[in-house]
Amino acid sequence: MTADPLSATVSPPSGTAAPLLSVEDLHVEITGRGRTVHALDGVHLDLAPGEALGLVGESGCGKTMTALSVLGLLPPGGRITGGRILFRDSGGAYGTGDTRGTGGDGTTDLAAAPAPVLRDVRGNTVGMVFQDPLTSLNPTMTIGAQVAEPLLLHKEITRRQAWAKAEETLRLVGMPQPAERMRNYPHQLSGGMRQRVAIAMALVCEPRLLIADEPTTALDVTTQHQILELVDDLRTRLGMAMILVTHDLGVIAKRVDRVAVMYGGKVAERAGVHRLFTTPRHRYTQALLAALPERAAGERTTLATIPGLPPTLVTRPVGCRFAPRCAFATDRCRTEEPVLDGEAGHAYACFHPVREEADGRAGDSTPARAASVPGPEGNGPAPTAPVGHEPLLTLTDVTKYYALHAGPFTRRKGAREVGAVAGVSLTVTRGETFGIVGESGCGKSTLGRMAVGLEAPTGGTIRFAGRAIGALTRRELRAHRRDVQLMFQDSYASMDPRMRVGTILREPLVIQGIGDRAAQQRRVAALLDDVGLPRAAVDRYPHEFSGGQRQRLGLARALALAPSLVVADEPVSALDVSVQAQILNLMRDLQRDKGLTYLFISHDLAVVRHLADTVGVMYLGKLVETGPARDVFERPLHPYTRGLLDTVNAPDPAAPATGSPLTGETPSATAPPSGCRFRTRCPVARPRCAESEPESTAPAGPGHRVACHFPLVPAPGPGPVSSG
Known part of the structure; x- marks a missing residue:
């Protein structure tokens, strides 16, 4: 579109109350590599002042593209080809009464606004928090300089005043020791702290609208809860509106007022959050809710999945865009495009919407049942492998310490050490799934790397199939690595981008000297069959696959040597709920x-x-x-476990808040608290907790152990627990 300053000025009809933001029939195209992707195709959204709107849907459905369009931050080759983005700022685009480039009432069409107007809006009246704070922060600038930068760009303010305001904002977002952090660089902060910095940068000019694009995707439940509580509190105090982009339906259920479900570059359904979760109308929304692991919590059932993939949008699909994946699609769905319509306050674009009476669930308000999807990939019983009693992996008092260096330019080691793992003992029996949970930095990944043999323990013993790994010869260790494989969190980063998939999957076989080339190729073909990928994938590169497909490749490579044990380190943390369900079912x-x-x-x-x-x-x-998983989740004995469970955002907006979510920062591993390490955050801590470290006991039975001086009293069933 042409950047004509005059075309950026619009006025709402006289006598109407205009929303803060109106997206009207927005079309966006991205051109590159000889093709054009129709990323957005007629998006309609409204946002009232102070309201929180959630955008949900699978990757590639247009959520992030909609958010980026508001600020003119489209990727290279991207352009708005139609529609308007009306932003109403009664204080002027500059926040100081200056109304250059806007209408007399402060309404600006951001889709047609020239670059100077967009620069004045970004970070000033509209703030944005990006998904990965590490890549969105400048590694060469201090935290203080980056938080103060928007003030120096948009406000008539001195550097001293900007620095003071930046420190005040960091304190506002809950940054510990803000004056000290102002002089730190991004790499010196934890993931949660970097996200607080990103939020501080977005809020320092007190914008009227905050756009948050997957702000908590890679964070643990405690940090996620703290960040979302912080955003909610600041939104209330500053009177901001918010657009929250996420694939986490639990976050959506608890943090927004209305929800827009996007699919194929269009809005498929739009409703209030309570209404959407209890009575979804579009079949795509129904399928997303059905794929939630919470729907099968504690049950040995197969998660409902959505077959196929979202459309690529290189060409505009004919008919309903969800029809190729919908179990209810008819010929009409494949030839005619449904209009976004419906009832008051609830719009949906579906020819065969979900109806309670038609589905035989009238009066059933339970979202878990309401979302079930019939078909061959529904949520029927999942047969499981028999779990034996033979120990396969045994860790006995395992420790792992890392020495801290005195400085970046010297090999002299300091006196301090970081205790990543401090005396862990556990047994994994053959055929079972042993889950390790906890906050970031608690030692989960280090424990997994030691189990695989990528890290050597500082102390203790690791036995696999009865043999101590530390006592294996080089030849025996080579054979051991065939039996134990690691499935990485970021499957794309773990693959050589210059190697084709066939070579990537053959590589472990070549290194171990297993079979000739023909046998290896047959093994690769069988692996692709096992993980549900076409055999033609051998000639493609990793970047040519979706995130879920790459995770399938990561699993295939882990299975190449037919291991007995697979260590899966956060294998589904960054995946959409539908793709996550597919991977979990496959595993x-x-x-x-x-x-x-x-x-x-x-x-x-x-x-x-x-x-x-x-x-x-x-x-x-x-x-x-x-x-046992059921006992730990339904009748936790440790206050930390109880706090983790209370911190989780349940994907049910009607569910009441229970318990006491975890608060406070995790102590440094270089100087852990005396006695019980959790006592500084524990709601039931007593003097004894500081004096001695608790031993592991089994107050609820031999299979359920806890290391706590005052364990919670287990209730007879699911529900609250109290301190013993």
Whole structure:
């Protein structure tokens, strides 16, 4: 579109109350590599002052593209080809009464606004928090300089005043020791702290609208809760409106007023959050809700999945865009495009919407049942592999310490050490899934790397199939690595981008000298069959696959050597709920068919509850509770486990808040608290907790152990627990 300053000025009809933001029939195209992607095709959205709107849907459906369009931050080759984005700022685009480039009432069409007007809006009246704070922060600038920068750009203010305001904003977002952090660089902060910096940068000019694009995707449940509570509090105090882009339906259920479900570059359904979760109308919304692991929590069932993939949008699909994946599609759906319509306050574009009476569930307000999808990939019983009693992996008092260097330019080691793992003992039996949960930095990944043999323990013993790994010869260790494989969190980063998939999957076989080339190629073909990918994938590169497909490739590579144990380190944390369900179902099927054992590491408690047989809860290098998954989740004994469960955002807006979510910062591993390491954050801590470290006991039975001086009294069933 042409950047004509005059075309950026619009006025709402006289006598009407205009919303803060109106997206009207927005079309966006992205041109590159000889093709054009119709990323957005007629998006309509409204946002009232002070309102929170959630954008949900699978990757590639247009959520982020809609958010980026508001600020003119489209990727290279992207352009708005139609529609308007009306932003009403009664204080002027500059926040100081200056109305250059706007109408007399402060309404600006951001879709047609020239670059100078957009620069004045960004970070000033509209703030944005990006998904990855590390890549969105400048590694060469201090935190203070980056937070103060928007003030110096948009406000008539001195550097001293900007610095003071930046420090005040960091304190407002809950940054510990803000004056000290102002002089730090991004790499010196934790993930949660970097996200607080990103929020401070977005809020320092007190914008009227905050756009948050997946702000908590890679964070553990505690940090996620703290960040979302912070945003809610600041939104209320500053009177901001918010657009929250996320694939986490639990976050949406608790943090927004209205929801827009996007699919194929269009809005498929739009409603109030309570209405959408209890009575979804579009079949795509119904399918998304059905795929939630919370729907099968504690049950050995197969998660409902959505077959196929979202459209690529290189060409405009004919008919309903969800029809190729919908079990209810008819010929009309394939030839005619439904209009976004419906009832008052609830719009949906579906020819065959969900009806309670038609589905035989009248009066049933339970979202879990309401969302079930019939078909071959529904949520029927999932046969599981028999779990034996033979120990496969045993850790006995395992420790891992990392020495801190005195400085970046010297090899002299300092006196301090970081205790990543501090005396962990556990047993994984053959055929089971052992889940490890806990906050970031608690030692989960280090424990997994030691189990695989990528890290050597500082102390203790690790036994696999009865043999101590530390006592193996080089040849025996080579054979051991065939039996234990690691499934990485970021499957794309773990693959050589210059190698084709066939070569990537053959590589372990070549290194281990297994079979000739023809046998290896047959093995690769069988692996692709096992993980549900076409055999033609051998000639493609990793970047040519979707996130879910790359995770399938990561699983295929882990299975190449037919291991007994697979250590899965956060394998589904960054995936859409529908793709996540596919991967979890696949892992369970392969476990049943091949007798696999999993050590499953995750901060997603719902995923672990669904998949794991046994759960271990880690805190600051210690294993504080272990037991059968159902017992740990329904009758936790440790206050830390109880706090983790209370911190989770349940995907049900009607669910009341219960318990006491975790608060405070995790202590430094270089100087952990005396006695019980959790006592500084524990609601039931007593003087004894500081004096001695608790031993692991089994107050609820031999299979459920806890390391706590004052364990919670287990209730007879699901529900609240109290301190003993």
